[in-house]
Structure formats: structure tokens, C-alpha cells
Amino acid sequence: MNLISMRETSKAFIEDILKTAKKHEKTAREKKVLSTLDDKTLGILFFEPSTRTRLSFQAAMRRLGGESIGFNDAHFSSSAKGETLSDTIRVVEGYVDAIVLRHSVEGAAARAAEVTTLPVINAGDGANQHPTQALLDLYTIQKEKGKLEGLTVVLAGDLKYGRTVHSLMYALSHFGCTIQLHCPPSLKMPESIVEEVRQKTTVEEVTDFTQADVVYATRVQRERFADPEEYQKSLYVIDADVMATLKKDAMLMHPLPRVQEITPDVDLDPRAKYFEQTFYGVPVRMAILETLMEGKNP
């Protein structure tokens, strides 16, 4: 009934979501409105502000005929008055049919799921997990490469704090992908995740993108660094020169927003797929909402 972490999500559930998302892609593309969740109300509780993820969920809910209510900043919620997360969840539980939660604290979604019987969807908890992003990432790869099995995927950028790449590691491990990590020394993937995923598939460190079927770039956030010099050293840029080193049939992804990691001229390269990727958030989240509200377990 919940979607909290890709770590606990089964391959069968993932495949079910990808299949359901495929069914919804046409509706999402043609921007139709179904009546599947006609009388359902989604609670979108974002204790950290967001555009993309929030609007993507609202759009997905809209396409299924339902409505969304909620907030987009802890300052405007009771938590600013000192309310605990569990109290907020128990209150909102009376108003909605499912809860999408974004929170700065790791484990917040798991905590929310403990106090409510409603489906809880983790839309990002601190540096921990962002499972709906991982599912749309898989969908994008499958769509553009025709398969998931056996691909070589490079995860680049901030692998330490980037919750999207943490979720993606677990997601890819189900499909026998070779995972290559490309990052500055201070932003390495947590050892615990690497060890766990290595039991299922190959994980290796690389310094170029030459073997990649998929390059997954992420944003390096200034706020992660106490020392501005360290931040400057950790920056990287994918430009036309870097793209020239990629395979001809490789694809470039990014969860967005990007800042300086990918130069605008790369947008014209047919291998750049990040805008397709963000669009696929709609059918994938439609599939997630429909599936969880129908009571299936990940």
C-alpha cells in the first residue's frame, strides 16, 4: 500500500508499474482526463518546496480524474507551529485518500506510513530515497533503449547526497545492469548501498563515459559544501566535447533541475533525453497512484 524506498520494492512491483505506465502514456501525451480516480483526493504534503515533482503528481492525479490538496512549504503548515510529522499525518488522513510526502528528514515517509493506514508515497526524504523518480527513470530507459536488461549505466555527479541515484541503484540492480559510478572523491555513493547492490550486480568506479549506454547526470548542490573551494572542485560539465566521447546510441538523463552540469547546446543532441524523462513522470505517477489506491503492495 506504500512506496517508501526502492530498497524494499520488488521486481514484480516495478514491472507492474512500468506496464501500467505504458498503458497510460497515450493519455498523458494527449493530455486527456480519465475517470479512474474520479472521487479520490490526493494529499500532497511537501515540507520542502518543489515544482517538478509536485506538478507532476498533480498532473497525474488530474489525468486520472482526481484532485489534489496540500501544501508546498513547511512554513505554511502546522509544523511551523511545532506540530510533529505524525500529528500532521493523522490530521490529513481524515481529508484525503493517499499521501505524497516530501520532507528534508531521512525516514520521514517511513514514519508517516507507520501512523496511517492510507497509502504513503515517498516523494523524497532528505538524502535518502526518491522512488517515484527511480521508476520514471527506469521507464525512460526502457522506452528509449528498448530494454533494461544488461545495460551499462553511469551515475554521475553527487552520488553521496543525491536521493535519486540512491533509489536508482536499487532499481537497476533488478535488471542485471552494470552500474558505473563517476563522481568527485567527496561525493561518493554511500558504501552501504554499494555493498548491498554489489550482491546483485556489478558496480564499478569510472572516470569517463565511454562505455555507457546511459549517462545519468545529477546536480551538485552548493549547500552540501562548507568550503566553497571544495564545491568549485566538485563541479563538472557535460558539453559537446564530453558528448563526443559517448557511444552513438548512448542516452543522457538528468532528474532536473540542472544548473551548470549540462550546457544548453547539448539539448539539441538527440541523445539528450531529460525532457522526455520529465514528461514520463506523468504516466509513471499515474500508474503509481492507480496501483497504490487500488491497494497493491510494492
Next chain:
Amino acid sequence: MNLISMRETSKAFIEDILKTAKKHEKTAREKKVLSTLDDKTLGILFFEPSTRTRLSFQAAMRRLGGESIGFNDAHFSSSAKGETLSDTIRVVEGYVDAIVLRHSVEGAAARAAEVTTLPVINAGDGANQHPTQALLDLYTIQKEKGKLEGLTVVLAGDLKYGRTVHSLMYALSHFGCTIQLHCPPSLKMPESIVEEVRQKTTVEEVTDFTQADVVYATRVQRERFADPEEYQKSLYVIDADVMATLKKDAMLMHPLPRVQEITPDVDLDPRAKYFEQTFYGVPVRMAILETLMEGKNP
């Protein structure tokens, strides 16, 4: 056509709302969507941010088939540009069918009602009134105790600035309840309210909860105190020890959010009813919206 203050609200109107709310409780609990207010639009104008009350009204409007638009902070409204409240009301009047107003200034809702012919619902004006909360409080008491008449109700905490207890005083006075006040010396119920309510029912000061059928706790807000020491002295805590002093069939209420007034272990006590109470906000606000939009007078 308006709901501004419990002071001017008749017993007949209260009973009508409670009866209509009862009709809607099943819909609220099963989270269905009716078509009663299908083509109506509610303006939720919150000059002070809120989660609970705002989402509760949105949910109530949704259950009746209608939609809500508005804002949740004065910073994002024209008032930040210096617009008067009456101008804002006269503008929004053209867009919606009824207005729910929360404002930091006492009398704001009454002022709004003067400048528009639309129904105006006071969702809190400064330290003055919060009548929809009082109605859901009554509903909760009636639901859990089976009646309103003749109960002993202790109001505890910040009785000076707490608008919910001000409204509740007037509401309870219609039903012959004995009202007991339990608060620090600096946070006493305004004398004008006590005097007025005493004409209809018994109001007395107490220092324990032993006689209570209902304990109604409220939050003591730090921002009310210039002196932090005075704030510390005014804090109180209802924990298992305090609960042990309550009657076996007493009930404990709180308008939420709570901070430190009620310890989390009390949640498991069957006499703790604050989460039921917050849920009852939906059917009660459905009743209020339906009644006022159909043009009945309080």
C-alpha cells in the same frame, strides 16, 4: 448568510448545523464526492497560514462536489502591496460563491461581511473568534458523549488569546453546560466573555480536571509572551499522571496543533479524542458550506 461569531449564533442554527453534519458524516468518512455544490467555487482567503483549517475546508468543499481557490499567506496577496481588506474582498467577490477568511486582526471577518453580499465564514480573526471550530467541537462532544446538555467542560491553557475557547464559551452556553476555566493567571478568559456567558450558565475557575466530562486543552503560544520566563511558567502538560485524575468516561479534546500540552503516550488513552475531533471538521464544514450557500441565517 454569514458565520462570524458564536456570540451572535442562535441555538437553532447550531442545532441545524449539527443535524446536517450528522447527515454528511458517512460521506466524509467514506470520502465520497457528492454533487451538492457542483458548480460552486469557494474562496479561501487565509491572511495567516494554516494547514488544518484550510485543508479541512478544501476537503469539505470537495466532498460536496465544489472547488476552492485562494491564498494561504498575506505575503502572496495584494495586501502585501498595501491593499485594504475591503478592496480584496470586493475583488474576490467577483470570482467565488462564498468566502472563508482567516486574518490576524480581530473583527476582520465582520468587516468583510459588511462589504460583500456573499456568505462570509470566519475561520479565525486574531484572538477573537473561530466559530467553525466551536461547531465541530460541539459535534465531537455530542458524538462522543451522546449529548451536550448539562455536561461539565473544563477549558484549559491559553484562555486569553485562544479564539477557539472564546467561541466555545458562547457555544456551550446554549446547552446548560457547566464551564470550568483552568489556566495560568496571565492567560485568563476575558472578563467580558465570562460575564456575558454567566448570564446563561455556570462559569467557574478550577485547578484540576476531576469533575470534567470534557477536558478541552489548548496550546500556549510562545509569541504571546514578552518574557520567556513567563512563558515557561505558563506551560502545562497533560500526561498519563494527569489522565489518571480524570473521570473514567471523560473525554480529552484539543483543537490542534498541539506542542507540549499533551504527551504522545496519551494518544493511546481511549479518552483522547482530538484526532476524531479534527476529522469531524469535514462533515461540520460540509454542513456550514451547504447551509450558508443555500442562504440560511445563523
Next chain:
Amino acid sequence: MNLISMRETSKAFIEDILKTAKKHEKTAREKKVLSTLDDKTLGILFFEPSTRTRLSFQAAMRRLGGESIGFNDAHFSSSAKGETLSDTIRVVEGYVDAIVLRHSVEGAAARAAEVTTLPVINAGDGANQHPTQALLDLYTIQKEKGKLEGLTVVLAGDLKYGRTVHSLMYALSHFGCTIQLHCPPSLKMPESIVEEVRQKTTVEEVTDFTQADVVYATRVQRERFADPEEYQKSLYVIDADVMATLKKDAMLMHPLPRVQEITPDVDLDPRAKYFEQTFYGVPVRMAILETLMEGKNP
């Protein structure tokens, strides 16, 4: 497919909008809900906060049966994380059927229109243009004066930074109106606009309102002035005394919010039409949404 600037908007398009708005006025006044845009979703992207324009668009979309999603402050959007406007547009493009954009930077709407195939509606770009306001202004004048042709219109207040008067200049030029400019020396209408509009109609500076069929007052914003003294000198007030100098059948407009420019007692003068004007925003924006979503070009 877009509405970016009145400068490029044809007379035929304006007349088409005014005609369609007339068709929708009854629906707007009776607050009915049509099914014209039943399955459409409007993206309201306000990088600058707003009450009136945002709620007016939401109400218009609601009356046509559609829904709106979006944000009302750049702080809560990805742009706070450093995302470019074009990236935001390309992302939101996947979620909605048309985009209404407010932005502090001149040319933002034109830029947005370059990167998306969706209809883009400029709801204010810096001190540049506010074309939907100009259209509702025309509608109001036509409604109240029975015609647009040959009127004498005084634009008063901040003509330098006021985007509504910039758009209105171009709009009025199609109808042979005499445009009179009434402003402090530091807030003059940009010479480039005056020159361009003078090729089509008379533009002259005045120091009173005696010849006006229409007085269009605007707000002088403190934040435009480095020197508080200069701000004080630029303030003006339309009160009963000033109203006494107007023609008996003149009308007084203001895009609102007003601060001190028009005293509250003037509201009772039957020539004060600014609250009618703000209401006409609904049918006019219904017409704009319907027309652009059906793919007509301005």
C-alpha cells in the same frame, strides 16, 4: 497561439476577444460552470506573487470547466534552485495545455513562447506588458461607455513602469482614442511607446482630467524610487474634489490594487468603475483561454 504583447495584437483579434467575452459575461456573473475546457489543464506560473490576476485566471478556467495547477512565487519553484526559465517551461509543457506566465523580467513571456508549442499568455513581464489587463480594460470601457471609438482617455500615475498602461496605449491606438498622459516628470511614458502610438492616434500631455471620458489611474510604487522624497513628490490622490473636475459622464478606472491614489469615498461615486473592471477580468480571460486553446492567433 500566444498573447505576449498588445503591440503585436491585431484589431481583429481584440474585437474577437471582446465579442467572445460578451458571450461569457452572463456565465461569469451567474458563476456557472461550462464544460468548454472540461479536460484541459492550465499552468499558472507566477514567478511574482499575485492575488487578483491569478485568482481571475483560476476563476475563468473554472467557469470553462477546466482546472489550474502552478505556483505563485519563484521561491517555491525550481528557479530557486537555479533552473532557467526555458527549462521550467519545457518541463511544465508536459503537464498542461496552456501556460499563463508572470515574471519580473521583461521579455520572459516572449522567451517562454519560443521554447514551447503550447499557448503562452503573458500575465505581466516586468515593466513591459500586461495584455490580458488591457483587454479587460477595453471591455470595461466598451461596456460602460457603449463604444471605444473616439474617446478621450487619460492615463494617470506611473506611466514609466506601469505595464498595464503600456499595453493599454497600444490597445487604444486601434480605436482612434485621444490618449492624454498625466504623470509626474520622473514617471513619464517611455518615448518609444509614445512615438509608435502617435503614428496611429493623438497622444498628448495634460495636467487635469477635465476632458476625459475615461480616467485610468495607476499605482505609484514605492520600490521604484531610490529617493523617498522623490516618491513622496510623485504621489497623487483622486478624491471627491478631483472627481468634481471630471465630466458628468466620465468613468474612473484602476487596475487595482490601489493604495492611496483613490480615496475610499470615491467608491460611492457612480463614475468609479474599478470593481466592475476587476470583475470583467473573468469573462475576458474566459474568452482569451477559450480562443487560444482553440488555436487562434492574435
